[in-house]
Amino acid sequence: VACLDLFAGSGALGFEAASRGARRVVMVENSSPAVRQLEANRDKLKADAIAILRGDALAAAQNAAQREPGCYSLVFIDPPYHQGWLEKVLPACMTLLTPSGLVYAEAEFPLDGDDAPAWMQDWEVVRADKAGMVFYHLLQRKSSARIEA
Known part of the structure; x- marks a missing residue:
């Protein structure tokens, strides 16, 4: 299962999906401090299935729709x-x-x-x-x- 977490915020939804076996989780968040916290949490948890993108959720969704x-x-x-x-x-x-x-x-x-x-x-x-x-x-x-x- 691959998951996309738009407006990731604290990452609760994406981290939960990863902990339940999602093979890939892409988190999108626009706030730089939130992105830094997401990255720190991902690294602390060794959650290799999680990718974090800083940016606009709408643009990320539209780009992903074209690419994937x-x-x-x-x-x-x-x-x-x-x-x-x-x-x-x-x-x-x-x-x-x-x-x-x-x-x-x-x-x-x-x-x-x-x-x-x-x-x-x-x-x-x-x-x-x-x-x-x-x-x-x-x-x-x-x-x-x-x-x-």
Whole structure:
């Protein structure tokens, strides 16, 4: 399993994936201090399966979609809220994912139900719940939107 952790932050999602046997985890983080901490943690844990990229998550997702289509089984998206990141990043995930790949996405609002945003039309919410003020979702491309790699 290969995972892409966009907006890595503390790296909790990516480190957990690596600890559970992911063969490759790519973490993307824009903050230099956070990147330094991620690198220190990776080195301390000897987590050789983890690669850390400093940069913009949207650009990284778009570049990976061009270079490595169909490469990732799981993409983590836990972006800063109220900035429209999910709407911007999800289209690149269409190409990034393996045919049965999943996206784990956190948001400040639910992505399913009657109030689902229009940009969710190609995505199916496989699972969703709420913890405190955070809505978290497991997404899969709808079969009509699948892109074969």
